[in-house]
Amino acid sequence: MLAFHRDGPVLEAGGSSAALKIQPRLLARASVDRYDVALALSNADVDEATRSWLGRSVTVYAKDGARCSGAVARFEQRVSAQPHFGMIQAWNGETGEPKATIAKIAADIWQIARDDERFVVGVLDHECHGVWATDGALPWAAAQPAAPPLRASALAAFKALPRYRELQTEFVTETSTASSLGRSRR
Numbered sequence: 001m002l003a004f005h006r007d008g009p010v011l012e013a014g015g016s017s018a019a020l021k022i023q024p025r026l027l028a029r030a031s032v033d034r035y036d037v038a039l040a041l042s043n044a045d046v047d048e049a050t051r052s053w054l055g056r057s058v059t060v061y062a063k064d065g066a067r068c069s070g071a072v073a074r075f076e077q078r079v080s081a082q083p084h085f086g087m088i089q090a091w092n093g094e095t096g097e098p099k100a101t102i103a104k105i106a107a108d109i110w111q112i113a114r115d116d117e118r119f120v121v122g123v124l125d126h127e128c129h130g131v132w133a134t135d136g137a138l139p140w141a142a143a144q145p146a147a148p149p150l151r152a153s154a155l156a157a158f159k160a161l162p163r164y165r166e167l168q169t170e171f172v173t174e175t176s177t178a179s180s181l182g183r184s185r186r
Contacts, residue, residue, distance in 0.1 A: 002058075002133045005078060006036065008121040009058055009133040011050045015077050015118035024079075026106040033082045037109045038121075041075040046120060050075065053122045059137045060130035067137065070124035077120050079113040087112075 002009035006027065027036040043051055053072045060068045086095075087108065093099035100108075146154065158164060 002135075004060055004128075004130045004133045005080070005119070005121050007127060008072065008076075008123040009053075009060075010119050011053055011072075011075075011122045012046065012120035013118075014116055015120060023103055024106045024110040026102050026109070035081050035083060035105065035109050037079045037081075037106045037113075038076040039078075039110070041077055041120065043075070045077075046075050050120055050122075053135075056122075056135055058122070058124060058133045058135055060124075060128040060133045061140060062130045065140045065142055066130070067140070068128035068130065069137070070126050070128050072122035073125040074123050075120055076123055077118055079109055079118055081109050081113055081117070083109065083112070 002011070004010070022040065024037045024039040027038055029035070043054065054075075055071055055073075057069055057071050060070070062068075089095050090097055091100035091105050091108075145151070159168075
C-alpha cells in the first residue's frame, strides 16, 4: 500500500536538496495552508527500485472507496509545507517588500524543506484522486463502527494489556505534574 499525493503514489521518502539544475514549480493550492512544490526528475535521478515503477499500473482509492487506475508516467520530487505566517505575509507584500513571484515562493519552499521532508511521486498518466494506492486492484470495504457490545468488549481487552496500564500511569503522572506546575506559577 502506498500513500497518494495529488496525482501519483509516493514511491520514495527523502531526497537531496542539492543545487538545482532546474527551477521547482509551485503546484496549485490544494488547501488553504499547504504549499506543494514539485521538481521534475529524469529516470536517471531515481534509484532502480523507483525506476521499476515506470509504466506500472496503479489503482488509487478515495476515502469513499471510489477507484481510479493509471500508469506511472514520470517522476517528481516534491515538498509539501505549511510556512510560517510571517513568510506568507512577506510573499504577499505585507512587510514592505515587493509581492513575491510564484517562482520565488516555489524556490523559498524548496529551500526551507529538510531532506527528510522530500518525497518522490510517480505521476500517473491521467488524473486520479485518492488517499492511497496499490500496484494492483484490491477489494475494498468501508469501515463500519463496531456494535456497542463489541466496542465495549474490545476496549476492555485493550485496557487489560500490561503496556496500556503502564502508559496510562505515565500519562496520569505527567499530567498531574504539569497541572501542579501550572497552579504553582499562578
